[in-house]
Amino acid sequence: MSEVSNGKVIYEGGSGEIEEKKSRFIANIAPVTTEEEAVAYINAMKKKYWDARHNCSAFIIGRNQELTRCSDDGEPSGTAGRPMLDVLLREGIRDVVVVVTRYFGGTLLGTGGLVRAYQGAVQEGLKNCTIIEKRPGKRLKISTDYTGLGKIQYLLAEQGVTIMDTEYAEGVELDAAVPLEQCLELEKKLTDSTSGKAKLMWEETIEFADLNGTIKVF
Structure with missing residues (x-):
């Protein structure tokens, strides 16, 4: 890491x-x-x-x-x-x-x-000047069915994790930027709340910042 x-x-x-x-x-x-x-x-x-x-x-x-x-x-x-x-x-x-x-x-x-x-x-x-705070984190791809979407959206909002992108097809795929210090705890909570049905894929380590409600990845 x-x-x-x-x-x-x-x-x-x-x-x-x-x-x-x-x-x-x-x-x-x-x-x-x-x-x-x-x-x-x-x-x-x-x-x-x-x-x-x-x-x-x-x-x-x-x-x-x-x-x-x-x-x-x-x-x-x-x-x-x-x-x-x-x-x-x-x-x-x-x-x-x-x-x-x-x-x-x-x-x-x-x-x-x-x-x-x-x-x-x-x-x-x-x-x-426009000043932002870069934070270390990881990209998280979450694949879920429509039944589990609401729970995941609620949990991410509760943890202060912003969804960068959402793709709707047969299922739903969410792309989020997660602060490094929250990764392990968030994975456990997502797994527990969806009874392990959501597929979680951790991607590269990134730097990101919140720019007026929009996540900017560096």
Whole structure:
């Protein structure tokens, strides 16, 4: 069984902007899966905002947040990149890159002011992202007759397991994504509730997420 950990990821990136003493802080956030993708995104933002004073960045890659990088891009050490990274770590988000662009407004903010501004920009950007939580699980194919369908649907709903697809023919076949920690217990309950009449087929280990009531498999 694959080792897959839960984790929040960006499904759709977004941006946000705050202003602090006439300095503009623009956050752009995107999903990435490799360091190369993150670096390419950072470079693209630097090119887009070529006339800005600073384009500070941070990214996290890996199921267990194994790879982290951050850059102050000319701001005083520790006032931008690391505080931005801390927001992502605190939120438990992985496979993400953020660039905060600063247009200087003429007034120095001081160390504390910069930290608050860069973190505030990231938080504003996250508000405009679609964030989902990937969960490790297994696909389960359930074959049943029409008599047992109601019991199975009720049991799956009771266990919080969403049916991804249902095919109706001479019998009924359901396709569900089951969290790993529920697999053994669910199999026993389905077997007991249908007196062993339902045919259960466990398939590959997957990562999945609930996107507004729809299961998305990765």
